[in-house]
Amino acid sequence: MLNNRLRIFLLLAAAGFIFACSTVPEAEPVVDYSDERSILYEVGRTRTMLDNEPVKALLKAVLLVENSKSMPEIDNLYTEAREKTRKEFDAAVGAERWSDVLRIWKSLKALSLTPPDWDEQRILDNRKQSWRTAGNRTLLDLERVERASPEDDAPGQDVVARMIQGTVTVWVDRGLRVERRVGYADRVIGSGFFIDDRGYLVTNYHVISSEVDPKYEGYSRLFIKLADDPETRIPAKVIGWDPVFDLALLKTEITPPEVFRLGSSQDLSVGNRIYAIGSPAGLEQTLTSGIVSAQRRRILSLGDVLQIDAPINHGNSGGPIVDEKGRVQAVVFAGIEPFEGLNFAIPVELLKIILPALYEGGKIRHAWMGSYGRTASKPGSATPNGASVVYTVPGSPLALSGVPENTVITAFNGQPVTTLEELQNLIIREQSGTIVRITGTDDPDGTGELRDWFVMLDERPEKPGKLAFDRDVSYRALLPLFGMQLDPIGTKDRYSVVSLVRGSIADESGFSEQDSVELRKIDFNDEYDLVSVQFMTKRRKSGYLDAFIGLTASLDSPSYF
Structure with missing residues (x-):
């Protein structure tokens, strides 16, 4: 009955080393909106998505409109993507696929393109009617909350x-x-x-x-x-x-x-x-x-x-x-x-x-934005003021939408966000493939000018940390795993610690800013979803003496969103 998550908890305490390997997934290229050739290439790629992924094509067309100079190729793509998405919505309505209808409608709402003859309540009413027709009283009663009494009476x-x-x-x-x-x-x-x-x-x-x-x-x-x-x-x-x-x-x-x-x-x-x-x-x-x-x-x-x-x-x-x-x-x-x-x-x-x-x-496929984050607060204050994007996986939804690292997210589809947990609780209620609107500032203190980004939620991988290793250079992938941001210095595999996430594995292992580290070995344990990294390091707290140290982390954590 001890599940995998708790086995990881215990194994991390023991810091065992058992290793394996895995395959590398492909990441979407990031568009250079200042390069006309890159823009036209993206227009061509997006056109191939119009028939099978019209909602995704629509978001890409919107991003092209927002970030590029006016071009007839972009304008035509945007118009076709809108039409294809509306047809997809109508087809889902006709087939009574109400989960898809809701996903597409929410995507269109985020872009301020909702069909005038539909609203969310109408969709939910139709979905309830389908449950009623199927005789599913359990789902019909989901919104009815029956609370326990404040007394601790035992059941009769x-x-x-x-x-x-x-x-x-x-x-x-x-x-x-x-x-x-x-x-x-x-x-x-x-x-x-x-x-x-x-x-x-x-x-x-x-x-x-x-x-x-x-x-x-x-x-x-x-x-x-x-x-x-x-x-x-x-x-x-x-x-x-x-x-x-x-x-x-x-x-x-x-x-x-x-x-x-x-x-x-x-x-x-x-x-x-x-x-x-x-x-x-x-x-x-x-x-x-x-x-x-x-x-x-x-x-x-x-x-x-x-x-x-x-x-x-x-x-x-x-x-x-x-x-x-x-x-x-x-x-x-x-x-x-x-x-x-x-x-x-x-x-x-x-x-x-x-x-x-x-x-x-x-299988339930949860949504995510492809980031590792923490609750943000203003300097000198313990009051939370948003969710900080500490690290973004290359090719992930936030990266493709141009959301920079260190952005502080303060709202999700117009709903205020003050902590990472609040943001995650909003994301888990959405389907993968839904376009959402996030509001925030790229000022790490969360005090800068606010702006909006449109992001399409993707399917959350089973091992977000492994995806970071597969798509990024190794020293950057250590940030979400151990909370240690590194910069290369001189020779191969030697780095300097630029910053630490407070309370992270690296922080609690005695690392400090400006420590020198050399990556010696990186191994993966597929059975328990762990990564183990061996360092040769000179730590300030140890008088800069050479030391060999091994750190182990889970390839998943509650800090990914």
Whole structure:
């Protein structure tokens, strides 16, 4: 039940070195808007996108209009891109692909080009009607927030009985695992809970990952077991999954004995009592209780989680955290075995964000802008005033839209942004392929003149840090990983530390500005998504004596957006 993110947490503490390699993705070229040949080349490239990617072509045409002198080739491209995008919108409406309709409409709104006969509420109403036609009452009730009472009353016996009936044991049979020439049964056991009377249930992605992970090549069969019939294995299939939020939607062909309603975690505070249901160590029908130990823990790549002290063991993963009326407040997803009482749960609000996409099926593809950032504040002040773009991956959305590093983003589609977390919470609600308008200043203090940029969100990679290495020179890619900005000095692979991100790995490892470093070796661990770098360094804090040091970092972190 210990998921990959927490394994990384523990491995970083040990700073182990196990290594591998990966392939290099291709980055889009950045346009030189001062060069007519570069402009005409971009016009030609954009024309090839008109039929299959009209929204992307429209953004590129807008950027050409904004950054280049007037040219008939650009004007004609812009007109055609607008027409193609409107046709794509109409086609999505005709096919009732409401997620696509919403994405295109939001893109057009950011550019002030929305169709006059459509607004967001009309699109949402049509989407709800499609859910109603499909009999999906779970999605229809997403906007209804049922909060727990402020008291810490325990669920009554009747509520507990219903909750247990709606909770299942998730059982993944992975055949035999051979160790030292001896075969052992390979089983993954977790928990899940029904959210739909048509047989849909929620569990953790890491419980069922072997069913959908293309890297897994072994045998895998998925079943569930009901509370009142633990001997019968009922086949199930994975509908949608999200490795980032560690959630998955399953489907069985039975009528659930009980269905959970989705509540809210908004009223939970540190010290509030919570109740967890699951199958620890395969023991079905187990109810445990505890308290909320902490809020807003940054364990996942995106979003905050709850830290709880309810007893969590193998088999609890994917089970619900409920209030006194049995409404789901969170989903159990991890516990760190050596540390008793250090357990975590995913707030139900994150499940609600992705649930429509989970029902549509397949892997959830989160959006990003291609940057590593921090919360910004004015010099001498601790008050946050935006999200700072510390580093941008070459060829990423921010780079292609001309947003320079050290920009401070203060608004996203007109909504004020004061922290990196606020910006991320807005981005996770948008689809990849959506054009957004960001507002900010390229003054690192965040006090300069504000301006707008149009940016198309791209799909967030599984390993943003590896993408930085693949697309950038190595010494620049160390900035988002270790928080250390380097400049070349003299000979090959020798650099000077220009600046450090406060609280970063490099900062906490004793590096200072003007330290001299030499890169000796860079290795990747694909199994645990880590990078390890070996330096020869002269650090000011060590009297500039030669020292050999190794640093290890995750290839993903909550600081990417």
